[in-house]
Amino acid sequence: xxxxxxxxxxxxxxxxxxxxxxxxxxxxxxxxxxxxxxxxxxxxxxxxxxxxxxxxxxxxxxxxxxxxxxxxxxxxxxxxxxxxxxxxxxxxxxxxxxxxxxxxxxxxxxxxxxxxxxxxxxxxxxxxxxxxxxxxxxxxxxxxxxxxxxxxxxxxxxxxxxxxxxxxxxxxxxxxxxxxxxxxxxxxxxxxxxxxxxxxxxxxxxxxxxxxxxxxxxxxxxxxxxxxxxxxxxxxxxxxxxxxxxxxxxxxxxxxxxxxxxxxxxxxxxxxxxxxxxxx
Amino acid sequence: xxxxxxxxxxxxxxxxxxxxxxxxxxxxxxxxxxxxxxxxxxxxxxxxxxxxxxxxxxxxxxxxxxxxxxxxxxxxxxxxxxxxxxxxxxxxxxxxxxxxxxxxxxxxxxxxxxxxxxxxxxxxxxxxxxxxxxxxxxxxxxxxxxxxxxxxxxxxxxxxxxxxxxxxxxxxxxxxxxxxxxxxxxxxxxxxxxxxxxxxxxxxxxxxxxxxxxxxxxxxxxxxxxxxxxxxxxx
Numbered sequence: 001x002x003x004x005x006x007x008x009x010x011x012x013x014x015x016x017x018x019x020x021x022x023x024x025x026x027x028x029x030x031x032x033x034x035x036x037x038x039x040x041x042x043x044x045x046x047x048x049x050x051x052x053x054x055x056x057x058x059x060x061x062x063x064x065x066x067x068x069x070x071x072x073x074x075x076x077x078x079x080x081x082x083x084x085x086x087x088x089x090x091x092x093x094x095x096x097x098x099x100x101x102x103x104x105x106x107x108x109x110x111x112x113x114x115x116x117x118x119x120x121x122x123x124x125x126x127x128x129x130x131x132x133x134x135x136x137x138x139x140x141x142x143x144x145x146x147x148x149x150x151x152x153x154x155x156x157x158x159x160x161x162x163x164x165x166x167x168x169x170x171x172x173x174x175x176x177x178x179x180x181x182x183x184x185x186x187x188x189x190x191x192x193x194x195x196x197x198x199x200x201x202x203x204x205x206x207x208x209x210x211x212x213x214x215x216x217x218x219x220x221x222x223x224x225x226x227x228x229x230x231x232x233x234x235x236x237x238x239x240x241x242x243x244x245x246x247x248x249x250x251x252x253x254x255x256x257x258x259x260x261x262x263x264x265x266x267x268x269x270x271x272x273x274x275x276x277x278x279x280x
Numbered sequence: 281x282x283x284x285x286x287x288x289x290x291x292x293x294x295x296x297x298x299x300x301x302x303x304x305x306x307x308x309x310x311x312x313x314x315x316x317x318x319x320x321x322x323x324x325x326x327x328x329x330x331x332x333x334x335x336x337x338x339x340x341x342x343x344x345x346x347x348x349x350x351x352x353x354x355x356x357x358x359x360x361x362x363x364x365x366x367x368x369x370x371x372x373x374x375x376x377x378x379x380x381x382x383x384x385x386x387x388x389x390x391x392x393x394x395x396x397x398x399x400x401x402x403x404x405x406x407x408x409x410x411x412x413x414x415x416x417x418x419x420x421x422x423x424x425x426x427x428x429x430x431x432x433x434x435x436x437x438x439x440x441x442x443x444x445x446x447x448x449x450x451x452x453x454x455x456x457x458x459x460x461x462x463x464x465x466x467x468x469x470x471x472x473x474x475x476x477x478x479x480x481x482x483x484x485x486x487x488x489x490x491x492x493x494x495x496x497x498x499x500x501x502x503x504x505x506x507x508x509x510x511x512x513x514x515x
Contacts, residue, residue, distance in 0.1 A: 012314070012318055013322075016312075016314060017381065029459075038474075038477060038478050058461045058464055059462070061460070070366075073367055073369075074368055074372070075367050075378070177477050178477070179477025179478055179479060182479065183477075186479075202479040203478060203480045204479030204481055205479070234367060
């Protein structure tokens with residue numbers, strides 16, 4: 001009986017650990033942001049890439065800040081995020097090889113239907129934020145060093161408002177992802193900044209609606225970078241570069257363009273002609 | 281917001297539909313957590329048994345430490361394992377980050393103190409009863425430990441189940457070291473977190489109900505096994 005218990009334990013352990021080691025198809029790890037995953041974009045385009053190349057793309061979707069740190073540690077082959085200054089800093093510090101524009105969408109400010117700050121329909125983000133601050137209307141911030149959070153902080157700075165001083169009062173820093181922050185905003189009837197793709201695909205809008213959109217300041221650019229193989233020897237240069245070339249090439253750009261929810265295009269490809277030619 | 285009736289219906293239809301994706305996620309959850317519990321038992325049960333038998337200075341302090349570690353925060357364990365397994369970390373060369381193996385390691389660390397502490401307590405009680413018998417037989421320490429583990433196996437199975445409950449329910453550690461990668465490291469709890477962040481609250485809750493059912497089935501299976509074993513033993 002005791003021997004039987006031991007045997008069963010060993011067999012179960014072997015079964016549990018076995019697949020951890022078995023040989024797999026070629027794959028790369030992409031450090032990316034929640035907006036590309038939660039919006040469903042990656043589920044739409046990655047199967048096309050896999051079908052063409054046989055390369056599986058494993059996506060770790062976190063905030064841009066964390067994605068860049070993970071990539072700097074070498075825990076990924078490719079970085080796909082949306083915070084250009086932080087991306088350029090990442091390359092300057094030797095973390096990545098070269099940055100390519102991939103696509104853009106825009107940020108929107110969403111808020112409750114009751115619109116306590118009277119900003120609905122505005123096309124001026126800075127003016128709207130000033131009004132929200134003046135009315136002390138609730139505002140839910142990501143507060144997690146993500147691309148969206150960085151963009152939000154820049155907008156507050158442009159509006160000349162010190163949100164740190166208001167934190168805990170009308171300014172609520174959730175310290176969580178886009179979806180969690182939208183859930184919080186929906187729950188407390190707060191305004192929030194979100195990328196449009198996440199907003200369109202978000203399913204718990206409650207009485208939130210778009211309040212401010214169309215300001216050029218709300219432009220949201222995504223870039224892709226190969227993690228520097230000189231710094232991290234294990235980076236899969238060939239497969240990673242293949243993915244980047246595909247993404248900024250004609251096929252990848254068309255794949256991005258073709259992703260729609262309810263007839264709305266979520267991301268707008270804008271890789272440079274240089275990138276298109278190189279990959280084409 | 282969906283009402284509880286429609287959430288239950290959704291949970292039921294998800295299970296009955298035989299959705300391949302859902303089943304692979306359930307399978308990975310079970311594989312990771314059961315393997316972690318098994319490893320934790322291999323370390324924790326002997327450790328708890330030794331501590332229940334051994335007499336040495338600082339024994340109380342070790343027991344207190346073990347009891348405190350029962351409450352290790354999953355997110356801290358996840359972060360620590362990430363730092364060790366990261367390509368920039370000491371064990372980075374093995375490329376274990378973002379694999380089920382990394383998740384098993386994190387959950388093993390999380391669960392071992394719990395199983396060891398519970399084992400120490402219940403075997404210490406048992407040792408109190410057996411002490412004189414052990415003396416009269418003149419058993420070695422190793423023999424004592426293995427006798428205690430064997431005779432205390434039914435209460436130890438409860439310790440293992442407590443460990444399983446902690447492992448299958450945690451999200452903080454596996455989401456950091458696994459990365460919640462679809463088809464690779466996505467388990468029940470990380471799926472629930474993802475669906476919540478997408479605002480699919482009804483789906484997230486339905487998955488939660490399935491997870492609870494899963495825990496119930498595992499517990500019932502172990503209880504049934506115990507009962508059968510007891511019956512066979514006394515037959």
